[in-house]
Amino acid sequence: MENFILILTIAIIIMFSPMVSKITNIPVVVVEISFGMLAGFFGFLYADPTLKIIAKFGFLYLMFLAGLEINLKLVKTIKKNLSFNVTLYFVMLYFIAFLICMIFKLNFVYLVALPIFSLGMLMMLIKEYGKNELWLNLALSIGVVGEIVSILALTILSGWLEFGFGLGFYKSILTIFIVLFIGILMLKLFQIIFWWFPEAKKYIIPDIDRLDQDIRFSISLFFILVAVMMYIKIDLVLGAFLAGLFLKLYFHQKEELIEKLSSFGFGFFAPIFFIYTGSTVKIDVLDLEILKHAMLIILAIISIRLISSFVAFYKYLKTKQTILFALSDSMPLTFIVAIAMLAYNNNIISEKEYFSFIIASMIDGLFLMIFIRRLYGWFGMNKTEKGKA
Incomplete structure (x- = not known):
């Protein structure tokens, strides 16, 4: 009976969350x-081993989707004269985060969390304003x-949580870079193979696919790389x-394949991770101290980006677009949740700190989505004024 209630509750939340999101205009993750x-x-x-495993898989699938979102060609769009600014x-982001950690005597988790990036909320802005806005x-x-x-930072954080700053940690870091080096070589190798034998792609994922070979290959690749990371004792995030x-x-x-994988992930596995994360926050424990700490986390996330943005991009974007740029990069909701969960499960942050991170991620995403929309209107940056500060 208990499992019935558990499954039914998750199913109902997954089903109705998008509807509530549309009605309230609140991000579905929140x-x-x-x-x-x-x-x-x-x-x-409630605490259930099976739910925890599925939620962990949901998190890994979310990292898999993060890889699917990456478009390295966009990096090339950054003008050469902006490479120094980038x-x-x-450097400014992590330097200011380091100063904050030193001044307030915060642990390594905050150094990773405060400058972290996530494309999830940013993609919602892209859908609303388009890619032609200079700041966006x-x-x-x-x-x-x-x-x-951020993925590298999350992987390094995981190594630190497991080994501390001992020899094991440095071995873990070395292993990560070896894996990355081998990964880059393998990507180059496949690039050459697919260039010489373009038909090879069609054997892997045929144009006419009646056996769902595309899904089979994609999910199998996901599990294979996750298993490899598990074997060499590196955080599974990197494999995903x-x-x-x-x-x-x-x-x-x-x-069509990318859309199917994304829809399946964002429609099922990722929601389970976020629902499970929410269920671990005890509402009856929330107090003014937790909310205050959450506000300070939000303030730090936004402040370091505003300062860094004005230092690096003011001459390029000017005042209005620099502010919008900084705020648009200040919504790392999914990764903040992931870092908080990882740190809390390893007893690096207290329960109250964990609650603060979760609350901060929710308020940050909700507030900034609304605030950016307001600023966009106040600044008079309508669609006929694209690219102007």
Whole structure:
């Protein structure tokens, strides 16, 4: 009976979250986490080993989708004269985050969390305003680089959580870079193979596919790379991400496949992860201290991006678009949730800190989506004024 209630609750939340999102204009991820919190509070969701495993798979599938979202060609759209600015931007982000951690004596988790990137919320802005907005186009291009950096940061964080700063940690870092080096070589190798033998792609994923070979190959690749990471004791996130990146690089023309994988992930597995995450937040424990800490996290996330953006891109974007750019890159909802869950499960942050991160991710995503829309109107940046500050 208990499992029946658990399954039914998850199914209902997954079914109705998009509807509530459309009616309230609240990001669906925020809705899912909120419903998860309420369901956990009223006892409909509870600690269950099977649910935890599925939620973990949902998180890995989310990282797989992150790889599918990556378009390395966008990196090339960054003008050569902006390459220094982009580098400066990332250096400033981590430098300011480091200063904040030193001043307030925060642990390594905050150094990873505060500058983290996620394309999820940014893609919602792209759908609303299009890619022709100068500030948003730059945000998307930098977001691609930022998400790759974030995946590496998440993997390094996982190594630190497991080994500390001992010898095991440095071995883990070395292994990560070896894996990345081998991964790049393999990608180059497949590039050569597919260039010389373009028909090979059709054997892997045929144009006329009656046996769902595209899905079979994609999911199998996902599990194979995750299993490899498990075997060499590296965070599984990297394997999931590389699987998605491989598909994006060499089968990006298979738009139907990418759409099917994304729809299945965002429609089922990712929601379970967010619902489960919400259910772990105890509403009855929330207090002013947690909310205050959440507000400070949001303030730090936005502040370091505003400062870094004005230092790196003011001459290029001017005031209005620099502000919009900074805010658009300040919504790392999915990765903040992932980092908080990872750190909490490894007892690196307290329960209250964990709750603060989850609440911060929700409020940050909701507030900035609304605030950016307001600023866009206040700045008079309608569609006939694209590219002007």
